[in-house]
Amino acid sequence: MSGRRKGAEVALKDVRFNYGEMRMHFDLTVPPARIAAIIGPSGSGKSTLLNLIAGFETPQSGEILINGVDVTRIAPEERPVSMVFQDNNLFAHLDVETNVALGRSPKLKLTDADRAAVNSAIARVGLTGKEKRKPEALSGGERQRVAIARALVRNRPVLLLDEAFASLGPALRNQMLDLVKALHQEMSMTILMVTHHPEDALHLDAMLFFLENGAVTARGPARKLLSDTGPAALKRYMGTVT
Numbered sequence: 001m002s003g004r005r006k007g008a009e010v011a012l013k014d015v016r017f018n019y020g021e022m023r024m025h026f027d028l029t030v031p032p033a034r035i036a037a038i039i040g041p042s043g044s045g046k047s048t049l050l051n052l053i054a055g056f057e058t059p060q061s062g063e064i065l066i067n068g069v070d071v072t073r074i075a076p077e078e079r080p081v082s083m084v085f086q087d088n089n090l091f092a093h094l095d096v097e098t099n100v101a102l103g104r105s106p107k108l109k110l111t112d113a114d115r116a117a118v119n120s121a122i123a124r125v126g127l128t129g130k131e132k133r134k135p136e137a138l139s140g141g142e143r144q145r146v147a148i149a150r151a152l153v154r155n156r157p158v159l160l161l162d163e164a165f166a167s168l169g170p171a172l173r174n175q176m177l178d179l180v181k182a183l184h185q186e187m188s189m190t191i192l193m194v195t196h197h198p199e200d201a202l203h204l205d206a207m208l209f210f211l212e213n214g215a216v217t218a219r220g221p222a223r224k225l226l227s228d229t230g231p232a233a234l235k236r237y238m239g240t241v242t
């Protein structure tokens, strides 16, 4: 891998985005090299928030800044961002090595340095020896490791994880969170992670943004927000009060 990289601040300033009747309004900042967990009820706008940052959606108004640079109208591939989804991250007909290499060079024109970065990322996610396997010959957790390796070789300072581990069982999910934690310690990228599991935010000692109905209604350190003194709406979401 290409050494230590530093995360970038991610800021949404007065961003408005509508899907029909669903009106969303985001105003939030994630400082450089922090981990932010995005939680909230189904349909509250979590994936839309990440899609706006990644550039798969464009706001009706407002600005998205990454390290102070306005990226609101910039194409997804030109943003300093990588994204990992819950599934469908990999090309089924390509082996592990090629799937990862696509993150480095979409046309697969690889230099020796690129190949070294691909091998290093594969090693870092614990898949050395499985380079020639197709996704069908991997477990769900291994497939998500490939997706993370591909994000790593892109060498972008912001990593977006959209329920990336949701289809994995609890033990494997914890392993993946440990991997994210270790990668974050090494590379200090800024991470925004959508999850349905508030305990993931604790596991990563993350900042927490709680979304309801298209807006952030609570924010702060996960350990504080998820404690007894946290907001009532969050407790209702967690099922700890009715």
Ligand SMILES: Nc1ncnc2c1ncn2[C@@H]1O[C@H](COP(=O)(O)OP(=O)(O)OP(=O)(O)O)[C@@H](O)[C@H]1O
Binding pocket: 019, 020, 022, 040, 041, 042, 043, 044, 045, 046, 047, 048, 049
């Ligand atoms: N492509 C789309 N076209 C129209 N409406 C959409 C589209 N994608 C999402 N929506 C609507 O926008 C709202 C926010 O959706 P989003 O997927 O961001 O929510 P979410 O919090 O990620 O939900 P979940 O936890 O169920 O994945 C929902 O009301 C959803 O129905």
